Amino acid sequence: MVTKKTIDPTTLFGLQHVISVEQYILVVFGATLGTAIGSFVAAAGIRTTNEKSVISTPSSCDHCGEKLAIRDLVPVISFLASRGQCRYCGARLTWLYAGTEISFAVVGGLVASLADWDVVTIATCLAIILLGICAVSDFRAMLLPLPVMVSIGILGLASQILDQGLDGAVSSLVASVTAIATIGIPGLLYWLIRRTQGFGEGDYWLMGAIGAWMHGIEPIILFYMATVLCLVAAIVEALRQQKSLQYLEPKPIGAFISIVSIIYLTAKLCNLALTKM
Numbered sequence: 001m002v003t004k005k006t007i008d009p010t011t012l013f014g015l016q017h018v019i020s021v022e023q024y025i026l027v028v029f030g031a032t033l034g035t036a037i038g039s040f041v042a043a044a045g046i047r048t049t050n051e052k053s054v055i056s057t058p059s060s061c062d063h064c065g066e067k068l069a070i071r072d073l074v075p076v077i078s079f080l081a082s083r084g085q086c087r088y089c090g091a092r093l094t095w096l097y098a099g100t101e102i103s104f105a106v107v108g109g110l111v112a113s114l115a116d117w118d119v120v121t122i123a124t125c126l127a128i129i130l131l132g133i134c135a136v137s138d139f140r141a142m143l144l145p146l147p148v149m150v151s152i153g154i155l156g157l158a159s160q161i162l163d164q165g166l167d168g169a170v171s172s173l174v175a176s177v178t179a180i181a182t183i184g185i186p187g188l189l190y191w192l193i194r195r196t197q198g199f200g201e202g203d204y205w206l207m208g209a210i211g212a213w214m215h216g217i218e219p220i221i222l223f224y225m226a227t228v229l230c231l232v233a234a235i236v237e238a239l240r241q242q243k244s245l246q247y248l249e250p251k252p253i254g255a256f257i258s259i260v261s262i263i264y265l266t267a268k269l270c271n272l273a274l275t276k277m
């Protein structure tokens with residue numbers, strides 16, 4: 001007789017704490033707050049690409065310019081209710097808002113229920129928000145805002161110093177250099193073979209910035225995971241549009257690096273054992 005191997009669902013992926021009532025309340029609270037933050041991140045990311053002020057400009061439709069009412073701005077729900085179209089002109093709305101809101105709801109729910117709160121946790125949350133802005137802005141216009149990336153790097157260095165003092169500073173700088181070399185080597189090969197830039201300047205800054213959060217060879221794994229994700233996205237797009245891969249628009253690799261970095265930092269905050277090297 002074959003006995004079925006049972007997996008205890010309460011300990012899967014180290015999520016054994018997510019069962020008490022308090023934890024459920026925290027998940028709901030975190031997800032709700034995450035959705036609102038995601039909404040801000042999407043707006044900020046899109047506005048960095050068209051130089052509108054993040055704070056002062058009222059929200060309006062990108063196509064017809066109609067000022068949006070409160071009912072158009074409810075995260076995710078407004079998007080679903082209008083079936084992804086502008087209520088005024090019928091133009092297709094970007095999926096970037098709903099996508100970012102849902103992603104940040106997941107991050108918020110996980111972090112609120114699993115993270116231990118201290119200064120480094122707050123700095124990590126800030127970095128996740130800034131990486132979200134990079135992802136949106138790179139998806140939207142292949143642009144990575146430099147001040148945002150520099151802030152991510154400084155937060156990473158400061159967090160590692162707070163965590164481990166001088167050792168943390170060394171680890172942060174070494175991983176940052178490793179990260180730049182990781183993208184620099186394929187970039188150089190590409191240039192030698194094709195005589196064109198394989199990556200944008202922003203991609204190097206982004207790798208250096210996220211490297212400051214990492215240890216050892218983690219940047220190498222991060223970069224190749226982002227590359228694979230980018231390639232999968234390109235193949236899906238090629239199949240859907242029935243085009244050969246080489247005729248596709250260049251892909252925003254920075255956006256994929258940002259997404260994998262968000263997953264990495266979230267896992268770290270939640271003490272998930274996925275990132276232990």
Ligand SMILES: [Zn+2]
Nearest residue numbers: 061064086089
């Ligand atoms: Zn419109």
